[in-house]
Amino acid sequence: MIITLALDAMGGDAGPEMVVSGANAALQDAHGVSLRFLFFGQESVVQEELRKFPKLKAISSVIHSDIIITNQTKPAAAVRSGRKSNLGMAIDAVEKGEAHAVISAGNTGAYMALSKVILKMLSGINRPAIPAILPTFNGKTVVLDLGANVDCTPENLVEFALMGEAFARQLLKIDRPSVGLLNVGSEELKGNATVQAAAHFLRELSDFNFQGFVEGDDITAGKTDVVVTDGFSGNIALKAIEGTVHLIRHFLKESLSSSLRGKIGYAIAKPAFKELQKRSDPRLYNGAVFLGLKGIAVKSHGGTDAVGFANAIKVAISMVQQNFIKNIEERVALLTSQADS
């Protein structure tokens, strides 16, 4: 099987150069998987970048569009330009069956709005959510939403919980993933009316491993397999975690380089530091899918580099291989039928 990926060639802070070299990095790492890339953007610019990587060029097509979705494009304007913009065309390739998945590091709001319109939503789900997989003390935790929805109703949070559970089952291979609702305290009385109402509903679900409220530090502690929150708090929490990883590494480097003993110790223990770097690298967790759509649409971090973008591509490949959409759809259908009854 050849896996065909539709790429938004113009998205991300570093643009086509990053996207093309990211695709090249993913190609070099794709041991035994046959890949094809469709680049959607300004043809001349993309072709020039592709010239640097002959092997990648040989398996790639460039589809030109004069309408480019940028970070300044408002979601409503993106939806109006529809399938004519570079991003709309990339998403449409998935809808038409010409590509297995679409990947973009561009404008999140426009990407989500277009994906909703073109790919459509799963039955019972009203808004897509972006999950992230974060490292914890004892494994990994799925956190959602990471920024797709800044204003959430209790119903939205319940949908995120159902999708997050299905996602954790599929991706972390856990039978009955535990689910927590992010709040300012774990006591039942804490928080605002939205989380109170969502928790009330989730407590009533049978065959659903709801553990009540969790707090910000429970994310990295791995208290539950899934942590549900609105896109405002979720985005802030994820970025605060990323920023803290950078800060502690910086402190570690400063502490070790400020004395001879530190420098010698570092030189001897270098492999251990490399391992730490790898385990705590937020770029390795880059590549978030829009959960709730009838097709695979992966969002890469806007500020990512080629390594991060390659990882987003790998996430998409793995989802195609796992028959991701079908599995999520079945589980969500089961949970929503329960929720409705």
Add this chain to the structure above:
Amino acid sequence: MIITLALDAMGGDAGPEMVVSGANAALQDAHGVSLRFLFFGQESVVQEELRKFPKLKAISSVIHSDIIITNQTKPAAAVRSGRKSNLGMAIDAVEKGEAHAVISAGNTGAYMALSKVILKMLSGINRPAIPAILPTFNGKTVVLDLGANVDCTPENLVEFALMGEAFARQLLKIDRPSVGLLNVGSEELKGNATVQAAAHFLRELSDFNFQGFVEGDDITAGKTDVVVTDGFSGNIALKAIEGTVHLIRHFLKESLSSSLRGKIGYAIAKPAFKELQKRSDPRLYNGAVFLGLKGIAVKSHGGTDAVGFANAIKVAISMVQQNFIKNIEERVALLTSQADS
């Protein structure tokens, strides 16, 4: 000058044992400062703890109350019991001038509600906020609100910005502290209606160093001296940061102890690791004041130990020495008079 501190003897997950040994640790560290402690709680229990520390006992009084504010007490019930509860009596000691500051590791909601009623608010401020001081790449950043207010209006956020600026001037000794509003992106169009409206207002203020929106990772990056957010997102962000510090330390320990080279390197570089531990210890930043009150009320983390509680006491002492309330009051009065005109 003798500094008299009113302590909620019963607050915090670890209760009187932690509070009393925290006070003892603060006393041992109080070089040249004359201290007196008033413990408010169950007299017999507190006296028993005090017996362990004769020097502390000699400078302490225990004031008994039959009504104890616990984590289960709702704020409204706390306000009803008023000056009769142990926490209400402790706060009242500040209002009456019998103590210079009150410190509690107990129920945040009850503590804030009682403080508001007993100590009263500064002119122009409607709700108190809890700021935290976090380490960054280039110094320290003040973040508020950390959980006192889970639902915020644009007006609340504007008040937090003014108080945060005054607090940073006072505590970080910065002339024109830069202020950022926490959001899911730094572009002007991002975020919900509340942050949009607050930003619009803050942009209009003259003689106020407002830098627009900042993101979660800008907190530890130290992009602005003050980061303003609602208590829901702020509490989650702070705890996520704390949790990440613990996780990275855990990863570091695991990586270093999993090989001989790692162990040797650690042994040699040990002083550097001690320094790292000290710089990134969230307990050193424990002790948040309720900003906006006409008296000094310091909130210690509920899950703290004696070291953390001693730090909260030190924060209170330093605020008394700096004539904190008078300075904040003057700056907030100046800023609010501008905001009103």
